[in-house]
Amino acid sequence: xxxxxxxxxxxxxxxxxxxxxxxxxxxxxxxxxxxxxxxxxxxxxxxxxxxxxxxxxxxxxxxxxxxxxxxxxxxxxxxxxxxxxxxxxxxxxxxxxxxxxxxxxxxxxxxxxxxxxxxxxxxxxxxxxxxxxxxxxxxxxxxxxxxxxxxxxxxxxxxxxxxxxxxxxxxxxxxxxxxxxxxxxxxxxxxxxxxxxxxxxxxxxxxxxxxxxxxxxxxxxxxxxxxxxxxxxxxxxxxxxxxxxxxxxxxxxxxxxxxxxxxxxxxxxxxxxxxxxxxxxxxxxxxxxxxxxxxxxxxxxxxxxxxxxxxxxxxxxxxxxxxxxxxxxxxxxxxxxxxxxxxxxxxxxxxxxxxxxxxxxxxxxxxxxxxx
Amino acid sequence: xxxxxxxxxxxxxxxxxxxxxxxxxxxxxxxxxxxxxxxxxxxxxxxxxxxxxxxxxxxxxxxxxxxxxxxxxxxxxxxxxxxxxxxxxxxxxxxxxxxxxxxxxxxxxxxxxxxxxxxxxxxxxxxxxxxxxxxxxxxxxxxxxxxxxxxxxxxxxxxxxxxxxxxxxxxxxxxxxxxxxxxxxxxxxxxxxxxxxxxxxxxxxxxxxxxxxxxxxxxxxxxxxxxxxxxxxxxxxxxxxxxxxxxxxxxxxxxxxxxxxxxxxxxxxxxxxxxxxxxxxxxxxxxxxxxxxxxxxxxxxxxxxxxxxxxxxxxxxxxxxxxxxxxxxxxxxxxxxxxxxxxxxxxxxxxxxxxxxxxxxxxxxxxxxxxxxxxxxxxxxxxxxxxxxxxxxxxxxxxxxxxxxxxxxxxxxxxxxxxxxxxxxxxxxxxxxxxxxxxxxxxxxxxxxxxxxxxxxxxxxxxx
Numbered sequence: 001x002x003x004x005x006x007x008x009x010x011x012x013x014x015x016x017x018x019x020x021x022x023x024x025x026x027x028x029x030x031x032x033x034x035x036x037x038x039x040x041x042x043x044x045x046x047x048x049x050x051x052x053x054x055x056x057x058x059x060x061x062x063x064x065x066x067x068x069x070x071x072x073x074x075x076x077x078x079x080x081x082x083x084x085x086x087x088x089x090x091x092x093x094x095x096x097x098x099x100x101x102x103x104x105x106x107x108x109x110x111x112x113x114x115x116x117x118x119x120x121x122x123x124x125x126x127x128x129x130x131x132x133x134x135x136x137x138x139x140x141x142x143x144x145x146x147x148x149x150x151x152x153x154x155x156x157x158x159x160x161x162x163x164x165x166x167x168x169x170x171x172x173x174x175x176x177x178x179x180x181x182x183x184x185x186x187x188x189x190x191x192x193x194x195x196x197x198x199x200x201x202x203x204x205x206x207x208x209x210x211x212x213x214x215x216x217x218x219x220x221x222x223x224x225x226x227x228x229x230x231x232x233x234x235x236x237x238x239x240x241x242x243x244x245x246x247x248x249x250x251x252x253x254x255x256x257x258x259x260x261x262x263x264x265x266x267x268x269x270x271x272x273x274x275x276x277x278x279x280x281x282x283x284x285x286x287x288x289x290x291x292x293x294x295x296x297x298x299x300x301x302x303x304x305x306x307x308x309x310x311x312x313x314x315x316x317x318x319x320x321x322x323x324x325x326x327x328x329x330x331x332x333x334x335x336x337x338x339x340x341x342x343x344x345x346x347x348x349x350x351x352x353x354x355x356x357x358x359x360x361x362x363x364x365x366x367x368x369x370x371x372x
Numbered sequence: 373x374x375x376x377x378x379x380x381x382x383x384x385x386x387x388x389x390x391x392x393x394x395x396x397x398x399x400x401x402x403x404x405x406x407x408x409x410x411x412x413x414x415x416x417x418x419x420x421x422x423x424x425x426x427x428x429x430x431x432x433x434x435x436x437x438x439x440x441x442x443x444x445x446x447x448x449x450x451x452x453x454x455x456x457x458x459x460x461x462x463x464x465x466x467x468x469x470x471x472x473x474x475x476x477x478x479x480x481x482x483x484x485x486x487x488x489x490x491x492x493x494x495x496x497x498x499x500x501x502x503x504x505x506x507x508x509x510x511x512x513x514x515x516x517x518x519x520x521x522x523x524x525x526x527x528x529x530x531x532x533x534x535x536x537x538x539x540x541x542x543x544x545x546x547x548x549x550x551x552x553x554x555x556x557x558x559x560x561x562x563x564x565x566x567x568x569x570x571x572x573x574x575x576x577x578x579x580x581x582x583x584x585x586x587x588x589x590x591x592x593x594x595x596x597x598x599x600x601x602x603x604x605x606x607x608x609x610x611x612x613x614x615x616x617x618x619x620x621x622x623x624x625x626x627x628x629x630x631x632x633x634x635x636x637x638x639x640x641x642x643x644x645x646x647x648x649x650x651x652x653x654x655x656x657x658x659x660x661x662x663x664x665x666x667x668x669x670x671x672x673x674x675x676x677x678x679x680x681x682x683x684x685x686x687x688x689x690x691x692x693x694x695x696x697x698x699x700x701x702x703x704x705x706x707x708x709x710x711x712x713x714x715x716x717x718x719x720x721x722x723x724x725x726x727x728x729x730x731x732x733x734x735x736x737x738x739x740x741x742x743x744x745x746x747x748x749x750x751x752x753x754x755x756x757x758x759x760x761x762x763x764x765x766x767x768x769x770x771x772x773x774x775x776x777x778x779x780x781x782x783x784x785x786x787x788x789x790x791x792x793x794x795x796x797x798x799x800x801x802x803x804x805x806x807x808x809x810x811x812x813x814x815x816x817x818x819x820x821x822x823x824x825x826x827x828x829x830x831x832x833x834x835x836x
Contacts, residue, residue, distance in 0.1 A: 015433030058784045064728075068735070075735065
């Protein structure tokens with residue numbers, strides 16, 4: 001019966017294609033909702049799509065009536081309150097609208113994102129290409145151990161030299177290589193761009209960051225991760241939350257924690273710097289710090305400290321630094337102005353303002369649109 | 373006769389036993405071919421509507437995806453899959469226990485008997501496996517000639533039209549001799565009377581009012597898909613596709629009209645056959661568990677298996693000939709004949725109603741007449757809205773006029789609009805629909821790919 005499955009796999013693939021087409025078409029919608037969050041597996045993400053149904057003439061639900069079975073007096077509520085008429089046994093063959101989950105490769109989702117936002121692929125950092133060892137013996141050189149002598153190339157040179165010197169005798173085709181003719185196999189090391197990257201998501205969780213603000217951060221972080229994952233073989237994500245002090249948390253805590261209290265942004269930057277120095281050395285890592293807050297900081301002094309940290313310590317070590325300011329009812333939005341004022345010339349710094357969910361796609365584009 | 377080559381020997385022996393028991397009980401069926409498959413293969417076959425040889429469509433892929441997910445998550449599982457065909461094919465799920473297999477096999481013989489004996493299945497194609505396979509071949513040819521996208525687009529349109537038919541027509545046609553009978557009908561005079569009772573029941577008054585003219589496919593007709601296949605200005609291959617879809621739709625239509633009676637019949641017999649010596653003592657508890665699982669009604673709800681089996685038990689106790697009942701009836705006429713006061717009260721049936729004030733659904737009525745009426749109205753026309761093509765001569769350019777026979781239930785208007793667009797795509801000219809929504813007559817028009825809706829008093833009369 002294997003042929004059935006084979007046929008079915010084709011129809012199923014076609015259906016998935018159609019779903020992907022829909023997803024691609026509706027990507028903007030997904031970009032500003034939290035629908036896809038938490039649905040991520042290791043390599044795939046399961047995306048809920050409404051079942052694509054062919055239209056039919058169907059009954060609406062105008063009567064709210066039907067036939068049921070069970071005990072109860074007139075006027076008693078039915079058990080399991082809240083069902084609609086469709087749930088009842090004899091309502092024909094109406095199936096109701098199902099939600100289907102379709103698995104999509106993360107790489108494919110990233111590709112859709114790239115297409116939708118016209119994101120450039122990340123170019124290797126100029127001087128940060130590291131030569132990786134373990135090349136193959138594809139090169140040649142003039143010295144080497146006899147075990148690596150390239151017989152054919154050595155012979156060819158010797159033959160050419162013999163002919164050029166007029167010593168070639170077809171009757172006695174003897175070729176004797178001299179030292180100059182010897183060629184040896186050599187390892188060729190190819191410089192490759194680094195394939196590792198670390199993402200720092202730093203979020204202000206002080207009292208003024210509400211649920212909506214955090215959701216926006218969350219959605220942005222999700223898409224940023226999705227994109228960067230498609231660009232690097234090896235990605236680590238570090239989640240940092242801060243109010244007056246900063247700490248590293250895991251994924252769940254990052255998205256659910258609610259601290260309160262003051263805000264000292266420098267605490268997060270210091271922690272980020274410490275991690276860069278200790279664990280994620282710029283020689284080995286592409287580094288992407290993202291910071292999200294509502295723009296309130298403890299004091300102008302601390303903001304100054306932040307700017308110094310950025311320009312002197314962090315920026316020289318990272319691919320780019322992104323600051324996403326999320327509008328909240330309480331935030332002053334001052335921090336972005338301060339950063340822009342001090343660092344606007346630096347092309348490694350990108351700042352955005354997000355006032356509402358609709359602005360998330362543009363903000364993501366701004367962050368990832370430089371291909372750094 | 374039963375073919376069991378793909379079954380393990382023990383089950384094959386059981387199949388023979390069960391078949392013997394079924395025959396001894398008076399069941400009469402075509403040869404039954406059992407095939408045992410892995411659950412996912414059964415899901416694949418089910419997604420193709422029971423025909424692994426069916427043409428390709430993403431829609432079957434979607435159904436498969438849904439069935440597979442349901443199975444993997446443990447939400448749903450297909451127990452039985454029986455195909456109305458001669459021979460009758462039945463699929464068993466390999467992972468079922470022996471007891472479950474026996475139950476399913478006994479159940480299958482019930483369905484197989486129903487397919488062969490029930491009058492509504494009389495006109496259905498009994499060689500559907502071959503027909504489906506031929507259809508698939510033609511669709512493949514068209515894909516090669518006109519391209520996957522082109523054919524798929526039209527198939528999608530055609531498929532959405534496959535409920536626009538007259539489920540009573542094949543049998544009526546047979547009785548009136550429009551189609552030469554392909555097999556001996558064997559309808560007794562009694563059957564004819566019973567059948568006429570069906571079509572003249574209050575819910576079917578339009579049919580009873582005047583017998584349809586012999587000319588097929590001309591308005592007024594419910595066979596809209598047939599009308600379009602024969603009269604729409606479409607390419608030849610499209611006409612052929614539409615005819616195929618129509619053939620398949622008419623093949624499936626009786627199943628929609630006989631859900632309760634068919635499942636009830638099969639459940640009645642699996643229960644009787646298994647408890648008459650097929651099961652050993654150690655399996656009785658598991659059987660009871662499995663059987664009650666299948667016939668379980670969620671609190672307050674109706675389960676077609678349960679309702680069906682209870683109807684047959686009640687009929688048998690009241691001295692009715694259950695073999696005659698399974699021969700003559702569809703769900704509507706079956707309930708009309710069997711449901712009485714005693715049945716309604718013994719089964720604790722009630723009519724529920726949403727209380728607009730509290731938003732709760734409440735037990736509204738325990739009067740058996742009201743219950744019966746409600747059941748009949750839900751089941752009439754296979755549970756679907758009744759849409760009639762009244763005229764193909766509207767406006768100046770031969771536009772179509774459809775009328776929704778309202779009978780108290782509104783349409784989903786947005787989807788009805790989408791449907792009209794589909795019809796318009798095939799007809800090539802504007803399509804109108806008269807319906808009543810929330811007590812207000814409306815005329816929906818699909819024109820140039822757009823939907824317009826206007827309120828109109830004339831609709832209220834037309835739809836009545």
